[in-house]
Amino acid sequence: MYxxxxxxxxxxxxxxxxxxxxxxxxxxxxxxxxxFDFSIGNPSVPAPKAVNExxxxxxxxxxxxxxxxxxxxxxxxxxxxxxxxxxxxxxxVPLTGDDLYMTCGAAASLTxxxxxxxxxxxxxxxxxxxxxxxxxxxxxxxxxxxxxxSDPTTMLPDFEALEKALSGNxxxxxxxxxxxxxxxxxxxxxxxxxxxxxxxxxxxRGKPLYLISDEPYxxxxxxxxxxxxxxxxxxxxxxxxxxxxKSLSLPGERIGYIxxxxxxxxxxxxxxxVCGAGRALGFVCAxxxxxxVAAECDGMTGDLSIYRKNRDLLYNGLKxxxxxxxxxxxxxxxxxxxxxxxxxxxxxxxxxFELLLVDGCDFGAEGWVRVAYCVSTExxxxxxxxxxxxxxxxLK
Amino acid sequence: MYxxxxxxxxxxxxxxxxxxxxxxxxxxxxxxxxxFDFSIGNPSVPAPKAVNExxxxxxxxxxxxxxxxxxxxxxxxxxxxxxxxxxxxxxxVPLTGDDLYMTCGAAASLTxxxxxxxxxxxxxxxxxxxxxxxxxxxxxxxxxxxxxxSDPTTMLPDFEALEKALSGNxxxxxxxxxxxxxxxxxxxxxxxxxxxxxxxxxxxRGKPLYLISDEPYxxxxxxxxxxxxxxxxxxxxxxxxxxxxKSLSLPGERIGYIxxxxxxxxxxxxxxxVCGAGRALGFVCAxxxxxxVAAECDGMTGDLSIYRKNRDLLYNGLKxxxxxxxxxxxxxxxxxxxxxxxxxxxxxxxxxFELLLVDGCDFGAEGWVRVAYCVSTExxxxxxxxxxxxxxxxLK
Numbered sequence: 001m002y003x004x005x006x007x008x009x010x011x012x013x014x015x016x017x018x019x020x021x022x023x024x025x026x027x028x029x030x031x032x033x034x035x036f037d038f039s040i041g042n043p044s045v046p047a048p049k050a051v052n053e054x055x056x057x058x059x060x061x062x063x064x065x066x067x068x069x070x071x072x073x074x075x076x077x078x079x080x081x082x083x084x085x086x087x088x089x090x091x092x093v094p095l096t097g098d099d100l101y102m103t104c105g106a107a108a109s110l111t112x113x114x115x116x117x118x119x120x121x122x123x124x125x126x127x128x129x130x131x132x133x134x135x136x137x138x139x140x141x142x143x144x145x146x147x148x149x150s151d152p153t154t155m156l157p158d159f160e161a162l163e164k165a166l167s168g169n170x171x172x173x174x175x176x177x178x179x180x181x182x183x184x185x186x187x188x189x190x191x192x193x194x195x196x197x198x199x200x201x202x203x204x205r206g207k208p209l210y211l212i213s214d215e216p217y218x219x220x221x222x223x224x225x226x227x228x229x230x231x232x233x234x235x236x237x238x239x240x241x242x243x244x245x246k247s248l249s250l251p252g253e254r255i256g257y258i259x260x261x262x263x264x265x266x267x268x269x270x271x272x273x274v275c276g277a278g279r280a281l282g283f284v285c286a287x288x289x290x291x292x293v294a295a296e297c298d299g300m301t302g303d304l305s306i307y308r309k310n311r312d313l314l315y316n317g318l319k320x321x322x323x324x325x326x327x328x329x330x331x332x333x334x335x336x337x338x339x340x341x342x343x344x345x346x347x348x349x350x351x352x353f354e355l356l357l358v359d360g361c362d363f364g365a366e367g368w369v370r371v372a373y374c375v376s377t378e379x380x381x382x383x384x385x386x387x388x389x390x391x392x393x394x395l396k
Numbered sequence: 397m398y399x400x401x402x403x404x405x406x407x408x409x410x411x412x413x414x415x416x417x418x419x420x421x422x423x424x425x426x427x428x429x430x431x432f433d434f435s436i437g438n439p440s441v442p443a444p445k446a447v448n449e450x451x452x453x454x455x456x457x458x459x460x461x462x463x464x465x466x467x468x469x470x471x472x473x474x475x476x477x478x479x480x481x482x483x484x485x486x487x488x489v490p491l492t493g494d495d496l497y498m499t500c501g502a503a504a505s506l507t508x509x510x511x512x513x514x515x516x517x518x519x520x521x522x523x524x525x526x527x528x529x530x531x532x533x534x535x536x537x538x539x540x541x542x543x544x545x546s547d548p549t550t551m552l553p554d555f556e557a558l559e560k561a562l563s564g565n566x567x568x569x570x571x572x573x574x575x576x577x578x579x580x581x582x583x584x585x586x587x588x589x590x591x592x593x594x595x596x597x598x599x600x601r602g603k604p605l606y607l608i609s610d611e612p613y614x615x616x617x618x619x620x621x622x623x624x625x626x627x628x629x630x631x632x633x634x635x636x637x638x639x640x641x642k643s644l645s646l647p648g649e650r651i652g653y654i655x656x657x658x659x660x661x662x663x664x665x666x667x668x669x670v671c672g673a674g675r676a677l678g679f680v681c682a683x684x685x686x687x688x689v690a691a692e693c694d695g696m697t698g699d700l701s702i703y704r705k706n707r708d709l710l711y712n713g714l715k716x717x718x719x720x721x722x723x724x725x726x727x728x729x730x731x732x733x734x735x736x737x738x739x740x741x742x743x744x745x746x747x748x749f750e751l752l753l754v755d756g757c758d759f760g761a762e763g764w765v766r767v768a769y770c771v772s773t774e775x776x777x778x779x780x781x782x783x784x785x786x787x788x789x790x791l792k
Binding site for chain 1: 438451466503505537648667668669673
């Protein structure tokens with residue numbers, strides 16, 4: 001009567017959603033200040049002031065029909081030109097507005113890209129830990145997602161596994177750096193190595209492997225020494241999927257873009273396939289007011305010093321207690337080793353201390369948990385003694 | 397290397413897009429005032445003032461993180477409750493916020509609904525003339541679109557053809573009233589007859605046929621005597637796909653909804669499948685600022701008296717010249733019989749008079765052309781003498 005698969009997708013609450021509902025109930029029972037929800041990846045810092053200023057200015061200055069009307073499917077030309085020019089200047093790549101396709105955020109960037117590239121039976125590779133919706137998104141194009149391991153001490157890709165996995169069915173590799181859930185940034189050496197392998201295998205196969213770079217956390221890095229390399233500068237067959245959700249703190253407004261490297265073979269055809277996939281999936285154009293806001297605020301961020309402070313407090317606090325943590329160069333997640341093999345059981349025990357964490361199994365990494373630090377600094381400070389009690393409960 | 401079908405979808409310019417480009421070039425050649433583009437279905441009246449007032453007020457009054465944050469996938473609960481309550485009151489149906497799913501506009505409403513319902517090999521039926529993207533949207537769920545004829549004098553569904561076509565593969569019937577491109581409204585008798593046939597056939601098959609009602613033009617009717625019936629009040633297995641693009645004149649902002657009738661069998665399962673399909677296609681939530689604007693402005697419209705004036709001027713003017721026209725009760729399109737069998741040739745000849753019309757073939761109705769009257773009244777007044785010259789050219 002209806003599509004069973006869609007029913008299951010819509011009916012099954014995600015773990016994070018379950019925790020959200022539990023937290024709501026628990027707050028009513030014991031008071032909001034006593035529940036420590038570290039499960040949600042919502043930006044906790046306000047959008048830069050320029051965002052709301054831009055909204056009001058654009059609304060006041062633009063005639064209604066021009067303001068709220070359709071743009072071309074790929075987005076307003078002026079918007080695309082401006083964002084592409086910023087990108088080209090910053091990363092030294094020859095990107096133009098004609099290589100950019102504005103989207104309704106990161107999920108749309110990914111479904112459109114995967115639909116544009118996929119032929120039936122294709123396979124995309126990603127590395128654990130990974131964002132679990134990738135598997136859902138890959139299906140939209142009839143492709144399947146294969147998850148390869150990472151080095152468990154660094155959470156960086158296992159390149160040996162990659163070389164073995166690059167069979168003829170593989171259409172591309174999907175990376176996410178800064179990473180959700182590990183917070184790890186793939187540095188220049190990692191991107192270079194990845195580019196080398198992909199270039200070599202592409203040449204062997206006589207057809208290119210695509211590198212899809214999911215970068216919603218690109219701007220969220222906290223140390224001067226850390227830069228997020230632009231994969232397009234290292235590998236020609238790169239498609240960047242970007243979203244302003246995290247950088248501008250407006251995840252509900254659904255605005256992002258796809259950038260198709262003009263240096264790839266058949267770049268115009270791939271770009272046209274992106275346009276076709278957007279059309280097929282029902283994205284007529286990205287929301288137009290926020291296209292304009294994105295163009296005006298491109299390159300800005302919310303106050304990252306808050307996330308940095310949170311990261312330092314949480315990372316150092318948990319290390320001091322004795323937890324094994326992956327040092328998070330970016331995003332707003334800390335990946336922590338569970339104190340028992342069964343990370344679901346560890347999360348259940350954490351819950352007894354009112355600490356709500358997400359089991360790493362949801363990200364393909366059993367034995368680990370994700371602690372989202374996009375919360376108030378005060379919540380972290382008050383939670384540390386509870387993390388200590390949790391740790392001590394394993395010494396008994 | 398990429399998906400060929402998506403490439404073709406993205407690479408082939410639609411006829412309307414071709415005309416758009418031609419008009420641009422032609423305006424440069426002979427002056428904007430001498431080109432009469434009747435091809436585009438963009439609202440030409442401003443959004444109601446309340447829209448921009450709501451934007452500015454919401455932005456000024458709401459803390460940033462709450463304002464721009466994610467809502468639940470189906471949309472903000474308060475937004476859904478308010479819109480559903482308006483709907484229930486207006487149409488006397490028991491719709492609640494839990495039956496409503498906010499979307500990124502009509503195209504998204506349709507792709508999500510079709511994906512939610514479709515199993516491989518399913519068929520959806522619609523009636524010519526019809527919006528050609530329906531065929532593209534049906535494919536997203538692996539279904540195919542079958543186009544049945546309408547009565548050529550009324551442009552209302554051919555029910556005999558429908559009864560014959562309702563085979564076991566048919567999952568549902570997709571209607572669009574007020575209709576793009578004919579402007580016809582399906583009155584109560586039509587909806588009743590349709591509901592009867594669907595109910596009878598559903599009973600025979602032992603499984604329900606769905607009625608999908610695509611209603612972006614619902615508010616755009618011009619005579620006191622005309623009302624647009626609410627299909628949900630006549631047939632339980634109804635899913636309404638709505639968009640605020642035309643009623644509030646904000647097509648670029650991408651905001652609409654899906655309403656799943658709670659009176660259908662397995663209504664909760666179908667609603668869950670809608671949620672699943674939205675997730676699978678990459679719609680995380682509808683743009684949040686415009687969810688709130690829609691809730692505040694639900695039921696309002698732009699100044700419809702302008703469209704009414706345009707319709708009357710164009711319809712009466714063309715009738716007086718001798719054209720055969722379908723009287724358009726709603727939307728902002730007039731369907732006109734071409735003066736030769738080959739409507740493409742008629743459009744080509746109209747072009748020589750600087751009249752840019754859309755060939756009915758694009759809507760499955762050869763021999764007809766669509767004239768969009770969402771233009772300035774003055775453009776229509778100045779175009780009538782050219783329509784007269786065009787008609788006279790056939791008398792020679």
